[in-house]
Amino acid sequence: MRLYNTLTRQKEEFRPIHDGEVRMYSCGPTVYNYAHIGNLRTYIFMDIMRRVILYNGYKLTGVMNITDVGHLTSDGDTGEDKMATAAKRAQKTPEEIAEYYTSVFFKDIDRLNILRPEIVAKATDNIPEMIDYVEKLCEKGYGYETSDGIYFDIQKFPAYGSLSRLNLDDQIAGARVEVNEEKHHPADFALWKKAPKEHIMQWPSPWGQGYPGWHIECSAMGQKYLEFPFDIHSGGVDHIPVHHENEIAQNEALTGKKTVNYWVHSEFMLVNNGKMSKSLGNTYTIDQLIEKGYSPIEFRYFCLNAMYRKKLNFTFEGMDSAKVSYTRLLQSLAKHREGSAEVDTSKYLADFREAINDDLNIPLALGVLWSMLKEKPSRQVYETALEMDKVFALDLHLAKAEEEVVDEIPSEVMALVEERAQAKKDKNYARADEIRGIVDAMGYVIVDTKDGAKVNKK
Ligand code: AMP
Numbered sequence: 001m002r003l004y005n006t007l008t009r010q011k012e013e014f015r016p017i018h019d020g021e022v023r024m025y026s027c028g029p030t031v032y033n034y035a036h037i038g039n040l041r042t043y044i045f046m047d048i049m050r051r052v053i054l055y056n057g058y059k060l061t062g063v064m065n066i067t068d069v070g071h072l073t074s075d076g077d078t079g080e081d082k083m084a085t086a087a088k089r090a091q092k093t094p095e096e097i098a099e100y101y102t103s104v105f106f107k108d109i110d111r112l113n114i115l116r117p118e119i120v121a122k123a124t125d126n127i128p129e130m131i132d133y134v135e136k137l138c139e140k141g142y143g144y145e146t147s148d149g150i151y152f153d154i155q156k157f158p159a160y161g162s163l164s165r166l167n168l169d170d171q172i173a174g175a176r177v178e179v180n181e182e183k184h185h186p187a188d189f190a191l192w193k194k195a196p197k198e199h200i201m202q203w204p205s206p207w208g209q210g211y212p213g214w215h216i217e218c219s220a221m222g223q224k225y226l227e228f229p230f231d232i233h234s235g236g237v238d239h240i241p242v243h244h245e246n247e248i249a250q251n252e253a254l255t256g257k258k259t260v261n262y263w264v265h266s267e268f269m270l271v272n273n274g275k276m277s278k279s280l281g282n283t284y285t286i287d288q289l290i291e292k293g294y295s296p297i298e299f300r301y302f303c304l305n306a307m308y309r310k311k312l313n314f315t316f317e318g319m320d321s322a323k324v325s326y327t328r329l330l331q332s333l334a335k336h337r338e339g340s341a342e343v344d345t346s347k348y349l350a351d352f353r354e355a356i357n358d359d360l361n362i363p364l365a366l367g368v369l370w371s372m373l374k375e376k377p378s379r380q381v382y383e384t385a386l387e388m389d390k391v392f393a394l395d396l397h398l399a400k401a402e403e404e405v406v407d408e409i410p411s412e413v414m415a416l417v418e419e420r421a422q423a424k425k426d427k428n429y430a431r432a433d434e435i436r437g438i439v440d441a442m443g444y445v446i447v448d449t450k451d452g453a454k455v456n457k458k
């Protein structure tokens with residue numbers, strides 16, 4: 001298996017530290033809001049990496065953190081805690097906010113066939129480990145105290161910037177670091193922040209009441225659950241210049257050696273070739289895609305058609321064409337399932353393996369699948385496709401012929417949809433809404449179109 005390592009800017013042959021075993025840390029969500037399709041692209045990439053590792057026969061220990069404290073609105077040391085802001089807005093506690101968005105996150109990733117990591121670690125469950133880590137950095141002379149927190153002394157770590165290959169001046173220019181006279185260097189970053197009395201999330205520490213910095217969370221949980229050094233650390237490209245650079249500084253300051261061998265990052269999703277942002281109203285969620293008539297697996301298929309290191313431009317035209325291709329894929333597989341021709345599929349499987357092991361080249365692997373489907377209808381083709389689906393996870397076992405697809409919705413659901421249409425005619429909107437809820441709980445979603453109500457499986 002070859003992986004592109006951001007550290008060396010090269011595709012490298014992957015060699016695990018322990019024979020036959022892989023230990024991998026993936027930066028997880030900050031649970032203050034719904035995951036949008038851009039975030040989900042990143043988690044699909046992490047899932048593909050996990051599936052390729054498993055396909056190669058390794059035993060895998062994967063850790064994903066849930067950030068439920070410490071991630072400030074600036075990504076740096078300024079602004080409010082994202083969790084606290086969301087809690088105030090919703091008049092809930094940060095714990096309630098975290099619990100709600102964590103459960104929605106897991107529902108989303110389940111629907112996208114994203115395998116759950118072996119270990120899911122909540123930041124707030126690991127505060128003592130973080131305090132301990134910061135204390136050790138202070139003992140070693142890398143941390144110092146100011147009136148508002150404990151900071152990492154970047155000048156004591158000359159290798160700073162090796163991941164992003166930015167020198168400190170570029171970093172500062174890029175990060176718009178705030179002026180803080182007490183810091184030794186403008187790029188020094190917070191390991192621990194002291195909490196003002198009114199701050200809603202705070203823990204006792206040797207430096208008084210406070211809360212951890214976002215970067216120390218991942219360092220401390222990586223060390224606790226995987227031990228240094230471990231094999232792979234993954235995340236989105238936005239993490240390279242600050243979050244991961246800071247993690248490396250913390251880890252290497254603590255241990256005096258390299259702590260992660262392969263840093264693997266996925267590129268961003270754009271919408272209509274531009275940035276995704278709340279203000280532009282283009283940060284779609286999976287539920288919104290479902291409402292528009294696309295299934296989560298069609299979205300997964302859309303993502304798999306792009307190499308993870310390339311920007312992926314989301315458009316509804318692109319989703320429409322993914323939907324058409326995916327339906328054709330299932331129809332073609334249904335023909336093969338009933339087929340009787342003898343086809344040797346070993347060459348396709350070998351090409352598939354080569355593609356996935358060449359830095360997770362899933363678009364190429366999908367190309368191999370499509371070429372194989374051109375063979376005469378053959379059960380072997382169907383079975384080989386299912387083998388490939390261990391990595392794609394596109395529910396290829398649900399292959400259905402065209403006429404079967406229409407019948408997919410159970411009759412109870414259809415009866416409810418008709419009842420709802422009648423309720424709407426009678427202007428009984430309360431009942432219509434109630435039926436939408438019942439249908440939703442049964443795993444289907446009603447989409448109102450100009451040709452009447454349509455139902456999609458969630
Ligand atoms: P957050 O919950 O904000 O910490 O982000 C979760 C993950 O989504 C991080 O790994 C980010 O790198 C990633 N991410 C954020 N925006 C995008 C985007 N537009 N496209 C792809 N990944 C993204």
Ligand code: ZN
Nearest residue numbers: 027028218243
């Ligand atoms: Zn992280």
